[in-house]
Amino acid sequence: MRISASGDAVLAFPGTLADSDAQSDVRGLGAMLYALITARWPIRSGGLTGSAATVGGLRLADFGADGTPVEPRQIRPEVPFEISAVAVRSLESNKGVRTAATVQHVLEQASVVDQKTDFIPVLRLGQRAQHVPADESLADPELLAQERERSQRMMWIMVGLGILAALVVGVVIWWMVSVFAPGASDAPLDEQRNIGLTTNSTPAPAPAPGAVPSTPTGGVPVPVTGVTVFSPEGTPDGVNNVAAVLDNDPATVWRTDQYFQQFPALKKGVGLLATLPSPARLTNVSITSPSPGTSVEIRTSPTNSPTLDQTQLIGTAQLGDGVTEIPVQADQAARYVLVWITGLGTTGSQFQSAIADLRFDAAP
Structure with a gap:
């Protein structure tokens, strides 16, 4: 992954390994998303343990008692709930996110509904983020579903308002044409x-x-x-x-x-x-x-x-x-x-x- 001067993340030199499958691709997406948000690597490799271990210059993420990395919102509270949740769920091989389409859909919703994503400050390599107590409710799947439903409802409201505005403009244009537009005439x-x-x-x-x-x-x-x-x-x-x-x-x-x-x-x-x-x-x-x-x-x-x-x-x-x-x-x-x-x-x-x-x- 390469980060441009404007802050855009780009997949550089893409390649497919022989043992790759859809689930490993999703897990890789989740890991990269987690690293971009927290500047920490969420996957433990063999022999890598302890807070001093690093992967590519990134220190390992903190892990909870269940063996999963802590949610990004525990490290950076300003991260939107949807982005934090999908980053962790993508790392779970059994009960988490299973398709890249789901990752894309959740990220698109978060970018539309929660514009705060445009203002998350950049976390430089080696910079320490403030640690806050964990909020277990943020990882609740039911809460995630409620947030997703709210996002969809907001989207339909915006679509309805757009259609209504288009109808009003159309009626005004029709009225102006009927009043002011010249019609057929035998005069020169x-x-x-x-x-x-x-x-x-x-x-x-x-x-x-x-x-x-x-x-x-x-x-x-x-x-x-x-x-x-x-x-x-x-x-x-x-x-x-x-x-x-x-x-x-x-x-x-x-x-x-x-x-x-x-x-x-x-x-x-x-x-x-x-x-x-x-x-x-x-x-x-x-x-x-x-x-x-x-x-x-x-x-x-x-x-x-x-x-x-x-x-x-x-x-x-x-x-x-x-x-x-x-x-x-x-x-x-x-x-x-x-x-x-x-x-x-x-x-x-x-x-x-x-x-x-x-x-x-x-x-x-």
């Missing part, structure tokens, strides 16, 4: 955006001066002087093409961002705030949209930069494919009108709505 790749970010689009042409859409009977069309994106939670959606809702052209549309969860999971909603030339008492709102299933609320606002709580609900509807007429009941005239989207249309695995045109009608 350069138009894909994360949640809350706007989508780059080519600005829609401004409405023709004086263009006024047709109106149903019973109301007077009200022109719109301006429109902005109302998004109290996060970045406004599609600000570059918001003017498309005023050009009276169904081919040009304003779109919300693409969301991976329906409102109100990520935010309560998004809308368009229209400004009229003067306060008007609305009777009808017409919305042209290619996004059936979109839920909208029509609200009036006292200012051009309100909070949602400051607006007043005057009508609701679920948009169809094309033109949807929404009758409204306003208590008083208002100059600012909010089209508030509370539910998005579905596009594949994502949620998005579009509005092509808006028309407002007021009482004559």
